[in-house]
């Protein structure tokens with residue numbers, strides 16, 4: 001249950017009540033709220049003079065529920081970049097799967113600059129399926145991304161592989177990406193709940209939409225309100241594509257949760273040939289962002305080579321998104 005306390009209740013009183021009701025205590029819009037265990041369905045009469053509103057929930061989706069906060073949360077990535085809320089913005093994010101060298105990431109940054117894309121993506125800590133493949137450049141990679149950020153005025157998104165290097169991500173990334181394989185890593189979820197930076201939480205490929213949003217609740221209930229969901233495909237019986245992009249799940253998330261949602265067609269299909277069509281379908285559906293992997297020379301990419309678009313393919317795709325965005329009243333950022 002969510003209990004909104006009256007505006008005049010101070011921090012000390014709120015935390016005392018929080019202890020009594022075994023709740024998380026958060027501050028939202030200048031007032032304290034308690035997030036109680038989901039079993040609690042009624043507030044005892046003795047507390048009623050302190051309570052402005054209480055919202056019982058039938059499941060464990062509480063802070064992410066539209067019943068608690070209607071609409072979609074607005075998330076600010078920087079002074080002039082925001083998604084969700086009433087912005088109608090669709091944030092395009094592009095860049096390679098991994099930072100591989102200064103030359104490669106410089107070329108990627110220049111593609112962003114040329115097209116007006118504001119967010120450069122690239123992994124520095126890669127959670128690979130095999131220990132015998134490229135594992136990422138680590139902090140060196142983050143420093144190269146930081147260099148691009150300063151040189152070209154871009155914002156950076158990069159993924160955290162485990163909680164041991166979370167502080168490096170906090171230092172260098174503007175948006176922290178939690179990868180599909182890490183969706184259940186409670187060390188990462190807890191660490192991300194204690195900061196205010198936007199977090200892009202990717203859906204684990206073997207998880208339900210319910211489990212996905214519950215993972216987001218770990219970040220929200222720790223105090224970080226800036227959670228963005230990312231659908232990147234789930235495992236189905238189909239083997240011709242790498243994963244299956246669950247747009248039905250996205251429709252459910254849009255209807256029931258207040259979290260902005262970014263779609264990642266690249267990791268879903270896993271093959272460059274389908275990425276442009278799938279990205280246009282995602283745009284037409286109306287989403288808060290699109291994440292598309294690109295590489296100056298995809299055939300020699302050190303990770304996810306088969307799915308990355310070359311710069312000409314991405315440029316054509318990017319231009320084709322504009323009329324779709326216009327027709328549904330969205331702004332491409």
Ligand code: PEP
Pocket residue numbers: 097123127159178179180181202232267
């Ligand atoms: C990535 O974004 O490069 C990545 C590894 O994504 P995912 O966690 O969705 O597989």
Ligand code: MN
Pocket residue numbers: 097098267293303304
């Ligand atoms: Mn990738």
